[in-house]
Amino acid sequence: MSEVICELCPKYCLIPEGGAGDCRIRVNLDGKLRAVTYGRPSAVHVDPMEKKPLFHFRPGTPVFSIATAGCNLHCKNCQNWQLSQKGGEEVELVYRAPPDEVVALAQAEGCHAIAYTYSDPIVFYEYVYDTSERARAQGMSNVFVTAGYINKEPLRELCKVMDATNTDLKAFDDAFYRSNCSATLKPVLDALVTFKEEGVWVEVTNLVIPSLNDDMAMIRRMSKWIRDELGPGTPLHFSRFQPMYRMRNLPPTPAESLVRARAEARDLGLDYVYIGNLYDKEAGSTYCPRDGTLLIERMGFRILANNLVDGACPVCKRSIPGVWS
Amino acid sequence: MTVRALRHWRRDSPLIFLLTAVLLGIGGFLGGQVLQQEGGLVQGWRRIDTQALMQRIGSSDLQRTEARWYRLVPEDEAGSRP
Numbered sequence: 386m387s388e389v390i391c392e393l394c395p396k397y398c399l400i401p402e403g404g405a406g407d408c409r410i411r412v413n414l415d416g417k418l419r420a421v422t423y424g425r426p427s428a429v430h431v432d433p434m435e436k437k438p439l440f441h442f443r444p445g446t447p448v449f450s451i452a453t454a455g456c457n458l459h460c461k462n463c464q465n466w467q468l469s470q471k472g473g474e475e476v477e478l479v480y481r482a483p484p485d486e487v488v489a490l491a492q493a494e495g496c497h498a499i500a501y502t503y504s505d506p507i508v509f510y511e512y513v514y515d516t517s518e519r520a521r522a523q524g525m526s527n528v529f530v531t532a533g534y535i536n537k538e539p540l541r542e543l544c545k546v547m548d549a550t551n552t553d554l555k556a557f558d559d560a561f562y563r564s565n566c567s568a569t570l571k572p573v574l575d576a577l578v579t580f581k582e583e584g585v586w587v588e589v590t591n592l593v594i595p596s597l598n599d600d601m602a603m604i605r606r607m608s609k610w611i612r613d614e615l616g617p618g619t620p621l622h623f624s625r626f627q628p629m630y631r632m633r634n635l636p637p638t639p640a641e642s643l644v645r646a647r648a649e650a651r652d653l654g655l656d657y658v659y660i661g662n663l664y665d666k667e668a669g670s671t672y673c674p675r676d677g678t679l680l681i682e683r684m685g686f687r688i689l690a691n692n693l694v695d696g697a698c699p700v701c702k703r704s705i706p707g708v709w710s
Numbered sequence: 711m712t713v714r715a716l717r718h719w720r721r722d723s724p725l726i727f728l729l730t731a732v733l734l735g736i737g738g739f740l741g742g743q744v745l746q747q748e749g750g751l752v753q754g755w756r757r758i759d760t761q762a763l764m765q766r767i768g769s770s771d772l773q774r775t776e777a778r779w780y781r782l783v784p785e786d787e788a789g790s791r792p
Binding site: 389391407409413417425472473475512538539 | 754755756757759762765766772773774775778780782783
């Protein structure tokens with residue numbers, strides 16, 4: 386029996402022949418680890434970039450979004466559990482879309498970017514990498530929407546072909562990661578720093594769940610860490626929790642908690658703090674941190690106005706961090 | 711009365727012992743699962759329906775693409791971890 390150790394993520398699964406890693410889609414067949422969903426996405430959509438959410442990366446553009454089955458985390462509140470908590474053989478709907486075809490389809494749909502999203506694209510790493518390489522060769526961008534639970538070396542390699550990420554920072558608390566996500570905090574923080582070091586545009590999402598991670602002291606610690614390690618110009622999205630999957634016992638996040646979290650993060654020096662999954666024009670729009678000029682007005686995922694001039698405030702000319710062209 | 715109760719106890723004790731052992735076993739298994747999940751790191755691997763997987767690979771619904779970022783465990787180390 387030939388066992389293999391998967392070194393992609395911090396779980397280091399030791400997999401016997403015929404078994405899969407904890408992610409369900411990296412399978413030991415004949416002593417070799419196989420990425421069984423390579424070129425076989427189960428979700429393919431065209432989304433607005435704002436849905437990822439990325440607010441400072443090519444705003445208002447469509448992004449071709451794909452995902453396969455599988456995930457290395459098992460969050461009790463997963464929004465996409467029908468896809469993420471299944472193995473390839475358990476998912477009925479499978480498209481045949483090798484990397485070249487994904488790029489061609491994206492171009493046919495008028496997209497200049499491809500997002501690897503919905504489940505965690507870490508687990509279909511090889512498919513992401515090869516597709517991203519081909520997309521880059523065609524002048525397209527790549528977007529990685531992830532929980533960031535990956536080892537440093539594979540991440541550094543991936544960053545060579547990645548342009549932007551929205552990384553979930555689920556809580557600033559290791560116990561939360563352990564009890565709700567089957568993961569740990571430190572590798573996620575390391576991944577965020579690695580993205581930054583490698584020049585990938587970084588935005589962070591924190592889903593605020595009532596009673597589990599809505600403690601304002603923790604939100605302050607998290608905001609301070611983001612400011613110090615990633616920079617005050619890093620957009621932070623506080624997102625509203627909706628009860629689902631194995632966490633139906635908790636209510637949706639009250640709007641006041643999100644407003645308070647946003648205020649705390651801004652007080653600590655983060656310049657761009659947004660609220661998601663809640664229709665609030667003010668908290669979803671971008672303002673100049675120097676003079677308060679409305680720069681990008683949004684309603685949900687829609688851009689109502691983009692007043693930036695060459696990526697800067699039209700009044701005080703302050704440069705706004707992001708990828709605008 | 712005491713003698714009757716003792717007789718009943720002697721007669722039923724193997725069954726009670728067996729039931730207790732089964733309940734402890736189930737409790738231990740479930741408790742272990744919870745502890746593993748609470749610990750956050752369910753390391754290792756998952757059993758999958760290999761037959762279904764091979765069928766889907768056979769019909770090209772799934773692939774045998776070799777993954778990156780793994781290594782073979784040397785024979786002398788194999789099986790040393792649970």
